[in-house]
Amino acid sequence: MDNNKNKTVKNFIIKVEEVSKTFHTKGRKPVVALKQVTLQVEEGEVLVIIGPSGSGKSTLLRTLNGLETVDAGHIWIDNVDITRKETNLNQIRQKVGMVFQQFNLFEHKTALANLTLPQTAVLKTSSGKAEATAMALLNKVGLEGMERSYPSQLSGGQQQRVAIARSLVMKPQIMLFDEVTSALDPEAVRGILELMESLAHQGMTMVVVTHEMGFARRAGDRIIFMDGGEILEEGTPQIFFDNPQHPRAQFFLSQVL
Amino acid sequence: MNFLLEFYNYRILAEYIPQFYEGLCTTLKISFVALFGSLAIGTVFACLRLAPNPILWRLAASYVQAIRSTPLLVQIYIIYFALPEIPLLDRRLNELEGGILALALNAGAYMSEIIRAGIQSVARGQVEGAMSLGMTYIQRMRHVVLPQALARVVPPLLGQTAILIKDSSLVSFIGVSELFSAGVTVMTERLIPTEAFVTVALGYLVIYLVLLWASNWAQRRLAGP
Numbered sequence: 438m439d440n441n442k443n444k445t446v447k448n449f450i451i452k453v454e455e456v457s458k459t460f461h462t463k464g465r466k467p468v469v470a471l472k473q474v475t476l477q478v479e480e481g482e483v484l485v486i487i488g489p490s491g492s493g494k495s496t497l498l499r500t501l502n503g504l505e506t507v508d509a510g511h512i513w514i515d516n517v518d519i520t521r522k523e524t525n526l527n528q529i530r531q532k533v534g535m536v537f538q539q540f541n542l543f544e545h546k547t548a549l550a551n552l553t554l555p556q557t558a559v560l561k562t563s564s565g566k567a568e569a570t571a572m573a574l575l576n577k578v579g580l581e582g583m584e585r586s587y588p589s590q591l592s593g594g595q596q597q598r599v600a601i602a603r604s605l606v607m608k609p610q611i612m613l614f615d616e617v618t619s620a621l622d623p624e625a626v627r628g629i630l631e632l633m634e635s636l637a638h639q640g641m642t643m644v645v646v647t648h649e650m651g652f653a654r655r656a657g658d659r660i661i662f663m664d665g666g667e668i669l670e671e672g673t674p675q676i677f678f679d680n681p682q683h684p685r686a687q688f689f690l691s692q693v694l
Numbered sequence: 695m696n697f698l699l700e701f702y703n704y705r706i707l708a709e710y711i712p713q714f715y716e717g718l719c720t721t722l723k724i725s726f727v728a729l730f731g732s733l734a735i736g737t738v739f740a741c742l743r744l745a746p747n748p749i750l751w752r753l754a755a756s757y758v759q760a761i762r763s764t765p766l767l768v769q770i771y772i773i774y775f776a777l778p779e780i781p782l783l784d785r786r787l788n789e790l791e792g793g794i795l796a797l798a799l800n801a802g803a804y805m806s807e808i809i810r811a812g813i814q815s816v817a818r819g820q821v822e823g824a825m826s827l828g829m830t831y832i833q834r835m836r837h838v839v840l841p842q843a844l845a846r847v848v849p850p851l852l853g854q855t856a857i858l859i860k861d862s863s864l865v866s867f868i869g870v871s872e873l874f875s876a877g878v879t880v881m882t883e884r885l886i887p888t889e890a891f892v893t894v895a896l897g898y899l900v901i902y903l904v905l906l907w908a909s910n911w912a913q914r915r916l917a918g919p
Contacts, residue, residue, distance in 0.1 A: 504822060531828035541823030545842050545917055555827040558837055600823075607827060 450642055451478035456510030470496040472666040483643045485657035493666040494646045498613050502533040534604030535613040538620050540596040542588040548599045549584035552606050574602040594625025614645040662686045707889050710880050717876030718897050725859045728797035735802025740809035761803035767864050770796040774868045793865030801858040808850045812843030845916035852909040873897045
């Protein structure tokens, strides 16, 4: 291992250094999603990324567990450079849970099986132990009695609870949330946000892409505002919401608040 | 009942019940083994066809083209007559093994195209969900993508299986005694083509109906609600 490099990033569980990414689609103009983005996240910190759609915030989030590759720059997760070809991304992803806008539950499996499969397949847990862990987590997210239901039989809010519980079975050190309430009705949104806040209170390191400004203000330790693939502003919720500096951040906040 | 004898002489046929029974069993055996062989071949080649490596997917595509562009009877003859000694067996394939292998390779090519379409129909989000949990490519395929893909393509796979069972009659050309050849025997010995081949046809129909029931069961098991 490269010890010199590791010392400098020791305090940060996530470190992103000058990451760039451009999407090339045949017959279309290339889209620059990330322009030399640099940021760090401390252990236990809740980082909220906001910005208009197409600003690159989801792309940035997806690079953190290698769902999106980068063209240039480096990303360290728990002192491992995940942009190196030699890095086993599947091992990294066990430490970095992710929750999606569209839930992405396994449609052919019950809620319970959605939680046991990653344990038995990836962690090689025995099925009895996996089931006990799964039941405990389903209860924790408020889904007692729903374990035999298939995703299509659950409401959006319930599906998202299953998805959060499914990420938690891997006992991740970091959780990534990609606009997880955007596909939900207002009542379900509140429930999911409360669940996320309780996770934050338990000390989970979280990176959250969201349009929920109330959540960002309440639960965020730090806000990042992105537009055009760049981080334009960064600060505590108070400073950011009460006194935004960048004109585009001011404009964005005037639109959403 | 005697008027029936004019159309369908069941008294003569009754003498041939053992032949028909043996033939039906052999057809079932050939089809059953070839079906599982072709599903395995089809699944592997469907995955290869979707591999990012151009050598792999070109290989899979060429295999499908080669099978599609040549008659099954020729493929059976090539495998049975032209294949040399198999190193592990220390002998050449017998007619039953050669016939089953040819049928499995043939149906496998068509099934790989069906399964490929099924795999491509599984939403990207299913794969990303599995990836985000640290599942390897093989784990994602085995536990997430293939069960959903196969459930969706059970109806076209059933159609291909029906073709496989009917095509199994062609192995009688290399000397396997199966259902169709039982009919040929009745025809040549007693010259009653209607009875001979209508009985054979009914045999295939019965197999198909059992299969239809099995496919409905499989679809329910794989897909969930």
